[in-house]
Amino acid sequence: MKQLMLGNAAVARGCYEAGVKVISSYPGTPSTEITENAVKYDEIYCEWAPNEKVGAEVAIGAAIAGARAMTCCKHVGLNVMADPIFTASYTGVNGGLVIAVADDPGMHSSQNEQDSRHYAKASKIMMLEPSDSSECKEFTKLAFEFSEKYDTPVFLRLTTRVSHSQSLVELGDRENDELKEYTKNPAKYVMMPANAIKKHVDVENRMRALEEYAETAPINTVEDNGSNIGIITSGITYSYAKEALGNSANFLKLGITYPMPVKLIKAFAKKCKKVYVLEELDPFIEEHCKVNGIDVIGKEAFTLLGEYSVNLIKKVVLGEEIEDIKSEPIPVRPPVMCAGCPHRGTFYVLKKLGLNVSGDIGCYTLGAAAPLSAIDTTICMGASVSAAHGMSKARGEEFNKKLVSVIGDSTFIHSGITGLIDIVYNKGANTVIILDNSITGMTGHQENPTTGKTIRGEATKQVDLELLCKAVGASSVRIADPFNVKEFEKVVKEELEKDEPSVIIAQRPCALLKTVKYTGKCVITDKCKNCKMCLKAGCPAITVKDGKPVIDATQCNGCSLCINICPFDAIVKEEA
Amino acid sequence: METKSIMIVGVGGQGTLLASRILGNAVIGEGYDVKVSEVHGMSQRGGSVVTYVRYGEKVYSPVIDNGGADIILAFELLEAQRALPYLKKGGKIIVNSQQIDPMPVITGACEYPANIAGYLKENADTTLIDALSLAKCAGNQKAVNVVLIGVMAKNTDIPYDVWVQTIKNTVPEKFLEVNLKAFDLGYNS
Numbered sequence: 001m002k003q004l005m006l007g008n009a010a011v012a013r014g015c016y017e018a019g020v021k022v023i024s025s026y027p028g029t030p031s032t033e034i035t036e037n038a039v040k041y042d043e044i045y046c047e048w049a050p051n052e053k054v055g056a057e058v059a060i061g062a063a064i065a066g067a068r069a070m071t072c073c074k075h076v077g078l079n080v081m082a083d084p085i086f087t088a089s090y091t092g093v094n095g096g097l098v099i100a101v102a103d104d105p106g107m108h109s110s111q112n113e114q115d116s117r118h119y120a121k122a123s124k125i126m127m128l129e130p131s132d133s134s135e136c137k138e139f140t141k142l143a144f145e146f147s148e149k150y151d152t153p154v155f156l157r158l159t160t161r162v163s164h165s166q167s168l169v170e171l172g173d174r175e176n177d178e179l180k181e182y183t184k185n186p187a188k189y190v191m192m193p194a195n196a197i198k199k200h201v202d203v204e205n206r207m208r209a210l211e212e213y214a215e216t217a218p219i220n221t222v223e224d225n226g227s228n229i230g231i232i233t234s235g236i237t238y239s240y241a242k243e244a245l246g247n248s249a250n251f252l253k254l255g256i257t258y259p260m261p262v263k264l265i266k267a268f269a270k271k272c273k274k275v276y277v278l279e280e281l282d283p284f285i286e287e288h289c290k291v292n293g294i295d296v297i298g299k300e301a302f303t304l305l306g307e308y309s310v311n312l313i314k315k316v317v318l319g320e321e322i323e324d325i326k327s328e329p330i331p332v333r334p335p336v337m338c339a340g341c342p343h344r345g346t347f348y349v350l351k352k353l354g355l356n357v358s359g360d361i362g363c364y365t366l367g368a369a370a371p372l373s374a375i376d377t378t379i380c381m382g383a384s385v386s387a388a389h390g391m392s393k394a395r396g397e398e399f400n401k402k403l404v405s406v407i408g409d410s411t412f413i414h415s416g417i418t419g420l421i422d423i424v425y426n427k428g429a430n431t432v433i434i435l436d437n438s439i440t441g442m443t444g445h446q447e448n449p450t451t452g453k454t455i456r457g458e459a460t461k462q463v464d465l466e467l468l469c470k471a472v473g474a475s476s477v478r479i480a481d482p483f484n485v486k487e488f489e490k491v492v493k494e495e496l497e498k499d500e501p502s503v504i505i506a507q508r509p510c511a512l513l514k515t516v517k518y519t520g521k522c523v524i525t526d527k528c529k530n531c532k533m534c535l536k537a538g539c540p541a542i543t544v545k546d547g548k549p550v551i552d553a554t555q556c557n558g559c560s561l562c563i564n565i566c567p568f569d570a571i572v573k574e575e576a
Numbered sequence: 577m578e579t580k581s582i583m584i585v586g587v588g589g590q591g592t593l594l595a596s597r598i599l600g601n602a603v604i605g606e607g608y609d610v611k612v613s614e615v616h617g618m619s620q621r622g623g624s625v626v627t628y629v630r631y632g633e634k635v636y637s638p639v640i641d642n643g644g645a646d647i648i649l650a651f652e653l654l655e656a657q658r659a660l661p662y663l664k665k666g667g668k669i670i671v672n673s674q675q676i677d678p679m680p681v682i683t684g685a686c687e688y689p690a691n692i693a694g695y696l697k698e699n700a701d702t703t704l705i706d707a708l709s710l711a712k713c714a715g716n717q718k719a720v721n722v723v724l725i726g727v728m729a730k731n732t733d734i735p736y737d738v739w740v741q742t743i744k745n746t747v748p749e750k751f752l753e754v755n756l757k758a759f760d761l762g763y764n765s
Contacts, residue, residue, distance in 0.1 A: 166610075166611065167610065240636070328657075332624075333654065333678035540622050540679065543682045544684070
């Protein structure tokens, strides 16, 4: 019987059926659920790696050792793992190796909109693109076959709407459960110049063979509906195009987006009067067509920005406009830190002190939003620490005394630690605040090296952040509770005054963790002087009715931060 | 059968994901092709959240565009109004009367629109329901999502028993009783 499955869960199922033995990833929306679902199969060893580079290297090692292996990441995670991946393209594999990368057109949960297909071309690695959950499973299995047959890593490229849509999947059995033999082979696996020069020849030969294969690959499908209009597309855009145009156009659906066929596209285009390329983000397929002299309509009629849609395709291809009910302009509802979020205390204090804040990637990026409006910069994972060092070197001591970095526990392990080492080594005096909420929050609660648990929830050795920071040479490392706002403020002020690298570990667990049990509800009493200090914390449970703050009992989780903030002791806890 | 498109909108944390999963699983029980599109990650943190459920003989797109929804199931008033342009002509809105102020309203940057219910009724076939009270009646205010699924269930041609079985298959054992009660309260409202 068919099952309704998330695209990411179907990739995990594909791994199970393909006999995959090892998966190592770092969480990143929209890719996280692949690894989370793979854990459910006892036959697959899964782990959260400290970052994507490590995850990729673990998978590469496993593949060289003869197992089928995968690493998963979001598009920006691919930047982090680029180094090992480009060389794995040269070594090739033993057991199959697949890199699942999920792009995020429309930036539902990302800091940029990069198109990972360029990586396939740059690293000379084959790329497959499924369009629904059923293809997620099938293409995953095929990717492992191609990987072993052509001795190459293979990219499986997803986008948010493929990863996070559920559709029907037919389940199969596990196959290929044996390890391949491991033999020493330095000419293949030791990439020093003499060997790599020879391997580059293999890579180019492999690409020619794959280009040839792409001409007749069964997953590059032509649907001839006898129309004058031709659509060349892949992935989720195929689903939109079929929905918009049904059988009124001919379709060339590319299951392999790198390398792409030439003869197949030429033959398809020749039968049509007008050929559109439908692809989100960059004109990747379009440029391939144009370089090969195929006349297509692409980005000039569509967009480089955000997601495509059925309506957009209908408008451009058919000239149809959709009539909808126009709503009046209404307030936006941006995401906010949850009621009870430990980060709220930290940002309340940083805002109050009027500090410059070098920010990072995680739930706490929301500290940039009003009314906290506390964060000055957000670039990428780990940049809060190193960028603050750069700011201080640029602007000097005075500026440094008004500057902090904020970074989550998981993000600090990911790539913040190297920045701290840079500060220590290069005589910096920055203050780094590690927001230790005992979990990887934004991606939906994954364990990490600081939580003391593995991906399966088993107890393991725990990286002690305090000892770690001391070990790399941070002169002062202190632990403080961000909900004890007075004490926290004092600690921040003291650490900023020091002429040496210091770390404050702001320790309080995520309010959504099952182990966190706040009780009762906070209530504003008639002692309230309407100073509205409580509103400065930006808690979604505290709102204004008839000009006065009130606490919405359905939203309040009883965390008591507002009680600590109120200067008139006007907020009390009512136990249920 | 023509593809049916149902859009579930609300505020991150209200349980729209579970609602779309119950709906998705109920329709496969009836032998339809189905696609469900969800949003994970940052927008789940108290922001506007939207999930789509589409079912029929053969469904291609998992996403609903402007003018494409047969039913909009709204967990919150402001989100109902935001979703209005997605409603098909002649489509139906089922809306929970709960009001959750977004941060720009809390900070005073703008005002929560007055009389959204009236606005919706002027523009579409609207059913207004106090799902929060019904959820409290069922024993847990978090069961708002299942109350609303109950209201919507009555507006589909999927039989009652299929819904109950789907809830049994989807919801953890210890919350089952509350959720079944919540479903009934919505269904019979």
